[in-house]
Amino acid sequence: MLRQQFLQEIQASNLMIHSSGYEMLNHISNAIIDGTFTPEAIEQTILSTRGDIYLEKDDAGNPVNPFDSWTEGSIAIIPLTGIMMKYGYWWSYGVDDIAAIISMAYLSEKISAVIIKGDTPGGSTDSLFLLQEVLLNKTKPTYGFIDGMCASCGYIAFSYLDKIYAINRMARVGGIGVFARMIVPNKDNAYYRVVEVYPDESKDKNLPEREAIEGNDSKMKEDLSKLAIYYRDTVTSNRPGISEETLTGKVYYAFEAEGLGMIDGIKSLSQTVKELETLVAKRKEILSII
Template structure:
């Protein structure tokens, strides 16, 4: 799980991972060819991340059927690097939660399924999911393949967290990390000398970060990483009361495949999509019975 500090650091550099660079390749090629380009292709559409299925688990074509059938279920895909705010090519947590809120308001939708398939992301991507989980009234099943770090943080807040298969599904990485990129040598090689000048009244501004760049990371851990890691651990324990916390590495970042994750109490079971649909219907019936 990346800290907000790391997100700021990464966004301030020119370094892009291959995964993040892919959507920009066409634009870069057009620029190199001397063409005028806009930031977003008007014909570009982000992959669908939220949709509605009927009580049999079949997707509903809203063009053919604008009215939501009774006993429908809202589905949201949370995949790839998790960020708070989306862009023209990537979904953010705030956008996905707005879809979930729409499902919550529709009286013909009885519950939610979140398809979780992410290794995590920025810390600030977690809060929108947690805020929604606190106020929702309909059952929510987290059906996961890769569910690690920030994605697990969001997943354990579901009514039930289950593995989608017992082959590739993995859970864990309960921990916090930051990557600090020191590009001073690169700038030096380019003949650029960077000096940071702080006001006399700002002696603690960026202090732990600058010390960490010099290899002294104690203050950075104490200020940024350790508090978040402890909060993460405590939240998981509060949501998973049967968690076997004595298992080596469980709260320190270790990953577990589905069967072991179930055995140690990190997840509730293993289901395919059809079984998750039936579980939502069952939980919805239980809530209706309890309310009546």
């Protein structure tokens, strides 16, 4: 069932992903189709400045807030790694799961701030929706820390954060752009033939995709342009100082991205944690005076 769901998500969603992630999606999709894919389950760790924690469920299957057992004042470090898919698969949480984890961090009285530790080439545009909602309504200081790459969908998500730091000068940032991918069976090697018939009453159904298969991609470009403009406007709204030249899909090194307003600096994770701890302490001091 997960195989079918994965292929459905890839087929139905437009993509915001770096080419490195695209090749992996291509490999997995082909392996699923030809029956050679062997899934490997991976447990992901959620980190806190006070120790390691894991996403758990109670006996009734309800999620347990993993942060409530930690010392007050902890900073949650939540991973956003690998290809971003809306739902969870064998190798990672889905982005909807990550959004739920961030929400639990905001709800827990033990968590003073959140760091989202990102190393992702991006992924499905549909994976962004719930995460956008959670980050748009964040209730605690939330920083992004780029540990490798933060591209496409990943950068759109990071644009909602209070600050973004990169681990070193050569971390990769950007890829603000969209494209669509369709799985079209090879006519020479396919094991089956797909025939589609559309009545006159439904002449526009799947028309952009049908025309693209025949070599005319103008309608799909028109549709993708609407999505590209939406995400471009999202980034410029979230980061008003960002340079316009960053909005056409190019990926930059961190030392370039800082000068273009894409990130707020280059720092180690410990330095990022220290800055947040100082910020939280100052806020508590101000609140105590009031």
